[in-house]
Amino acid sequence: MNLNPTEQRAQGTTWASQRFYRPYVISSLCVALTLGFTTGTAMLFMPLLGFSLKNSWITHLQAHGMAQGFGFAGLFVMGLAFHIVPRIRNTSMNFPWPQRMTLGLVLLAIICRFFGQTVNSFNVNEILLGMSGICLLIAAGIFIFTIGKTLSKGKSRHGLPEIWFWASLFWCFIASLLNLVMVLQMIDRGAKIVSFTMEDSFVHVTLIGFVANFVFGISLRVLPGLLFLPTPRFSLNKVSLILINVGISVIAIQPIIVVSNWWLLIATLIELAGFISYVLSVHIYNRRVTVRQYVLNTYGRYEWFLRSGYFWLLVGGVLQVWLSVGHLNHNIAVSIELAAPVVHVWGLGFITMIIVGMASRMVPMFEGAVLPLQRIMDLVFILLNLGVILRLGFGIIPSHNSWTGLALSGSLSTISITLFALIICLTLNPSSRNRYIEIAIEFGKNRQ
Numbered sequence: 001m002n003l004n005p006t007e008q009r010a011q012g013t014t015w016a017s018q019r020f021y022r023p024y025v026i027s028s029l030c031v032a033l034t035l036g037f038t039t040g041t042a043m044l045f046m047p048l049l050g051f052s053l054k055n056s057w058i059t060h061l062q063a064h065g066m067a068q069g070f071g072f073a074g075l076f077v078m079g080l081a082f083h084i085v086p087r088i089r090n091t092s093m094n095f096p097w098p099q100r101m102t103l104g105l106v107l108l109a110i111i112c113r114f115f116g117q118t119v120n121s122f123n124v125n126e127i128l129l130g131m132s133g134i135c136l137l138i139a140a141g142i143f144i145f146t147i148g149k150t151l152s153k154g155k156s157r158h159g160l161p162e163i164w165f166w167a168s169l170f171w172c173f174i175a176s177l178l179n180l181v182m183v184l185q186m187i188d189r190g191a192k193i194v195s196f197t198m199e200d201s202f203v204h205v206t207l208i209g210f211v212a213n214f215v216f217g218i219s220l221r222v223l224p225g226l227l228f229l230p231t232p233r234f235s236l237n238k239v240s241l242i243l244i245n246v247g248i249s250v251i252a253i254q255p256i257i258v259v260s261n262w263w264l265l266i267a268t269l270i271e272l273a274g275f276i277s278y279v280l281s282v283h284i285y286n287r288r289v290t291v292r293q294y295v296l297n298t299y300g301r302y303e304w305f306l307r308s309g310y311f312w313l314l315v316g317g318v319l320q321v322w323l324s325v326g327h328l329n330h331n332i333a334v335s336i337e338l339a340a341p342v343v344h345v346w347g348l349g350f351i352t353m354i355i356v357g358m359a360s361r362m363v364p365m366f367e368g369a370v371l372p373l374q375r376i377m378d379l380v381f382i383l384l385n386l387g388v389i390l391r392l393g394f395g396i397i398p399s400h401n402s403w404t405g406l407a408l409s410g411s412l413s414t415i416s417i418t419l420f421a422l423i424i425c426l427t428l429n430p431s432s433r434n435r436y437i438e439i440a441i442e443f444g445k446n447r448q
Contacts, residue, residue: 020099021366022428024079025359027107029421031071035114037417040064041410047403056118059192062199063114065343066179069206070136071110073351076359077168077214078102081147083366085165088221089154098146105139108132113183117192126187133180140176144169160234160241164217167245171209174252178202181255198255207346208271209248212313215354216244219282219306226361227303228288233281240278247271265324272317284310297439298364299371304381305357312349312388316342319392341395348413349388356380356420363424369432370439373423380416380423387413 032038043060086093109132116128148169151162178201182194220232250259250267259267279285284307320342364371371377387409394405426432 018095018099019366020082020095021079021363023099023103024075024082025363025424026428027103028072028075028079029417029424031067031075031107031110032417033414033421035064035067035110036072037068037410037414039067041407041414044403044407044410048407055193059118061340062194063117065199065203066113067110068347069203069211070106070175070179073211073347073355074172074206075103075106076355077211078106078143080218080358080362081143081165081214084218085147085150086154088156088161089150090156091150091154093150094146098142102139102143102146105135105142109136109139109179113179116183117186120192125192129183129186133183136176136179140172144173159221160237161217161221163241164213164220167241168210168213168217171205171213171248171252175202175206175210178205178252178255195255201252201254203343204251205248207343207351208244209252211351212346213245215351216241216278218358219284219354223282223284223306227284227306228290229283229286230289232283236277237281240274240281243270243274243277245274247274261324261327265321265328268317268321268324272314272321275313275317279310279314297370297436299360299374299377301374301378301381302357302361305353305360305384308381308385309350309353309357312345312353315392316345316350319345319396341392344391344395345388348384348391352413352417353384356384359420359424363427364432364436367427367433368436369427370435371423372426372432372435373419376419376423380420383412383416383419387416 039060043057043064046057082093082099112128112135113132116125116132119125147165151165178198182198182202185198186192186194220237223229224232247267247270250263250270253259254264323342360371360377363369390405390409390412394402394409399405
């Protein structure tokens, strides 16, 4: 039976044919290169250029945190979730309006929050802030409902990675709720700065609760196959799931209940124990059980990013414990007011490193394409790690060159994410898919 063009398009339009991650990945990188990494680096140059670090610094810092958390990392995670979760569950999902609505509302929320908090030239701040809170909450609701519904059905057996995904969805809702409370407080007080306790909880819930829980679930699912590692220790992984999320819970309730410094220290210790047990459970630093074989020009050094990322996760956990101890004993406290080393070790060293590593392997696989400029990816790895090291070193060790070191850290990080964005955009280009086909054909001829 012959189908007319309209019927052919309708027949080919299924959820499985949609590459939902594409607009999310592109939007994520656009936010990173505008309101995220670029803005953060520009802020670090302000003291060197003679600008005063007053309220404008804090407003931009808090708006920048929202852009990086939900804009860069959050959108990347959402895009991967829409693509991966239905495949894990071997089921279909609703499309395309949930994906389009979620993306549009998250972008609108980020833009409104950023300009509503940082721009005072126009008398629309309260409107923008209010829109930010509402849009993010609605977007989170659509995302949670769509992914949650997909997780709940399907033909595959349920597994431990899905529990990590459920934890991620829960904290996504809590983070969007915290953002709404934050903007309502700013509107009510006529201020552009939210309390540091609320901001710290929001950032922690977003990075470790929402983003990291999803990363942990994906890692548990794919790392053994990608890195040819031993079978994960699932019982220990369950322990890490509990410990990490208990630690997040204590930190998350700070804006509601006054938590003593002792309880915060216990929470950070619990969270660190969870990080350590997770790393041990997935054997990421173990030797391969089989010899790895590269397939059709695959970028093989993605594992550098993955192993480095989990190293920085542990460093951030140790540093967080140190800061908690410093709140109890000021003699060993570290100055964190401006550099925020814990957040940047996790955000840049762990989250960004994992995103870059996973994307360099998964996006070409999803696309059926070759990852171009693989030597440049090696440079991205070096620049990212240098950025983290400089941020950590100049963030905790007092020096008259601190701002120079921090500005250099931001510059290296921004250059690295710019190069990564270029590589991913080239991967999404049809020429990379055509190149993969050429290599596959040549590979087939050589085997004949």
